[in-house]
Amino acid sequence: MYLGKSVILRKEIDMKYFKGKVVPFAFFAFVLLLCGCRSDIYYQNLAVEKARKYILEKADDLDWKQREFVRYSDPVLLHSHVLGSGGLGSSERLGAEQRQICVTWQIPGKKGVYMVFGVSNGRMSNWYPERLLRKNYATHPEPLAGVANTARGYAQNNLFDQLSVKQMNHVRFTSPALLLTDFKIEIKKPDDPEERKAFEAALAKKLQLTLAWEIGNGKSLFFCGRGMPDLSAWQIERAGIIENSELTARTRRTVLTPAQQHEVLPDLTVPAAAEKTKK
Numbered sequence: 098m099y100l101g102k103s104v105i106l107r108k109e110i111d112m113k114y115f116k117g118k119v120v121p122f123a124f125f126a127f128v129l130l131l132c133g134c135r136s137d138i139y140y141q142n143l144a145v146e147k148a149r150k151y152i153l154e155k156a157d158d159l160d161w162k163q164r165e166f167v168r169y170s171d172p173v174l175l176h177s178h179v180l181g182s183g184g185l186g187s188s189e190r191l192g193a194e195q196r197q198i199c200v201t202w203q204i205p206g207k208k209g210v211y212m213v214f215g216v217s218n219g220r221m222s223n224w225y226p227e228r229l230l231r232k233n234y235a236t237h238p239e240p241l242a243g244v245a246n247t248a249r250g251y252a253q254n255n256l257f258d259q260l261s262v263k264q265m266n267h268v269r270f271t272s273p274a275l276l277l278t279d280f281k282i283e284i285k286k287p288d289d290p291e292e293r294k295a296f297e298a299a300l301a302k303k304l305q306l307t308l309a310w311e312i313g314n315g316k317s318l319f320f321c322g323r324g325m326p327d328l329s330a331w332q333i334e335r336a337g338i339i340e341n342s343e344l345t346a347r348t349r350r351t352v353l354t355p356a357q358q359h360e361v362l363p364d365l366t367v368p369a370a371a372e373k374t375k376k
Contacts (some may be wrong), residue, residue, distance in 0.1 A: 137220050144224040145172060148200035148213035151226035156211060163204050167211075175199040175212070176219075197266075198224060209233035214266075230270060240362035241308070241353065244331050245273055248308045248320040251333055256318070259338060264312045272358035273308040273320075277350040277365065280305065280321050282334050304365055306331060306352070307344075315341050326365035 152167055153159075159167070176198040196219055199212040209232050217224035239245075252260070252268055260268070284300070287293045303323040310318045319339050324331025352363060 140220050140222040140224070141174070144198075144215070144217070144221040145200055147224070148172065148215075148226055151213050152202070152211060152229060155229040159204065160206075163206060166204055167202055170202065173201045173203075175201050197269075199230065200226075214270075216262075228266075232270070239272075239358055240328065240360075241272060241275060241358055244306075244308060244324075244328050247331070247333065248273065248336075251320060251336060252318065256336065256338075260312070260318070264318070267312060268310050268318060271310065272355045273310045274351060274355055275353040276307040276309060276344075276348045277352055278305050278307040278321060278344075278347045279349055280307070280335060280347050282321070284334075303330070307348075309344060311341070312338070317341055317344050319344060327362065 149167055153164060156167075176196050195216050197214070197216055198221060199214050201210050201212045203210045212230040212232055213226045214228045214230055215224045215226050249268055252265065257265060282305075287296050300323070302325065304326060305321065305323055306328065307319050307321040309320075312318050316338050319336065320333050321335040322331050322333045352365065353360065
């Protein structure tokens with residue numbers, strides 16, 4: 098009984114203390130709630146302001162009108178998942194819970210778009226500008242667009258644990274070289290004689306073509322496969338990191354360099370004069 102009276106007495110004291118103070122207390126709690134729970138829009142706006150400041154510092158090719166456009170126009174947020182394990186802040190590998198987010202402006206008088214690249218969570222609460230990208234979009238189909246995206250997808254799904262964040266971003270945002278190569282790759286052929294004959298006839302029409310990105314330290318990331326001279330039906334048969342010296346030894350012809358990504362694909366059925374002759 099004594100314990101029960103103590104509880105009742107405590108309740109009476111509490112009610113007496115808060116009598117006449119309910120409204121101020123509720124208002125104070127509401128203010129704390131607003132301060133502690135900021136919306137995604139708040140963090141996005143904060144990230145955009147960081148991006149504005151960054152592009153105005155780094156893009157020294159903008160005139161005053163273009164700089165004013167960046168200051169007062171709304172950008173587009175382009176984002177993609179980051180694959181891998183671990184977080185960007187605690188590992189050099191790509192973090193699966195992070196996102197690559199580019200704050201992007203299409204500035205009048207400039208070709209392509211200006212993108213401020215950064216990595217953060219989906220809310221952008223920890224987004225910070227890391228790099229300014231100037232990306233030009235071709236007005237005609239790029240010869241390497243389809244096969245390059247195939248290689249990028251393969252790298253993200255199968256090679257992400259062998260690449261640093263910087264190397265993976267290099268593959269994502271730059272174009273590869275297209276090489277005519279002669280790697281020794283064993284291909285399983287059908288056992289049936291008729292099917293084997295048809296398979297070999299189709300294979301004879303294809304070329305071994307390799308996409309390669311230089312990733313530093315004398316090495317390249319390469320994707321080797323067979324396809325038709327117009328790059329149709331190209332499939333990856335071998336991929337990984339290779340020494341540049343070995344890649345050069347296996348290259349018969351450089352078809353397109355990264356700087357030639359927008360150029361027309363040459364006729365690969367006609368051997369080039371500079372094509373290397375293999376013994």
